[in-house]
Amino acid sequence: MASTANAFTVGDYVVYPKHGVGRVIELQSEEIAGMQLELYVLRFEKERMTLRVPVGKVEAIGMRKLSSDKTLKQAMETLKGKPKVKRTMWSRRAQEYEAKINSGDLVSIAEVTRDLFRPEDQPEQSYSERQIFEAASSRLARELAAMEETDEPAALNKILDVLREHAPQYYDNAEEA
Template structure:
């Protein structure tokens, strides 16, 4: 449906603007549409995620609950490096509780919270004894941080990742000389790892490759 002046006035994002949806990560706002639903006429924010080649429709009535936000400012993004150089939290304690804390930080969508998971979970990338679940949460957080910083600093994802890992390795890791542990990962795997957790935050209906999300 063609946009009206009223629709354009209501929209809080600019077409083509990068945004962050906590349950999915960095995407691009592509349209503000009105659709006829069983509950009547509703307005939706349409977000495109290039990595997964998918679109998500967020009802305007649930915009706040979705956590959709603008990309962080450069000033805030710079603080990510202040966070990751600090000493990581003690890994002792109840494993399940630590994983729940990671989930809460990842799905808060707050950049500093994600940076804390990257810092605290970095040991997972160099310790073969860490669990698959711990590794997947670290990978998800790292992917979210790299994706957002690449937009903020106008750098490639790969360059941002190298910068972050370089700082983490210099501050927290004592790697063997042959650097036998692989610090790289497939960002697609991170999306797969977190997919089941999305259900805690959204109910998705797949229709013509567009997901209508109700929060």
């Protein structure tokens, strides 16, 4: 457990599963309910949100450092893959997609992004499909931007370029899951 205590330092980018990429802006020691707690103070610029996370809860929450280059490469390869079209009820699929996004796992987020991407010449998406696609692609873009030291719009364009390049060859006969 001691290794987790010093896992992050001020200035580090971290991934908090439910909120995406944030930055450690401060380490605090505070007394709460009679207990002395060490806290990471995280700032999520996109949401204009500050979050305080007890050091001892980091593992349970699933907070992690940015993905490795290998994981990023896997995620980008996932975007090039064949979209999986599921024939289950939309509400169940939406829950599965949300769970993947909130898992914080970059490859799972890339799967959702790939599966919900629609090229300009393809049929319209429902509002909720579009919302989930945008949440997944934004989460993926923020981590990519932090890793490549660029901005989110540039990272999102890179993701969309990969999807546009590879989606047409798969879209007509998408794999059923």
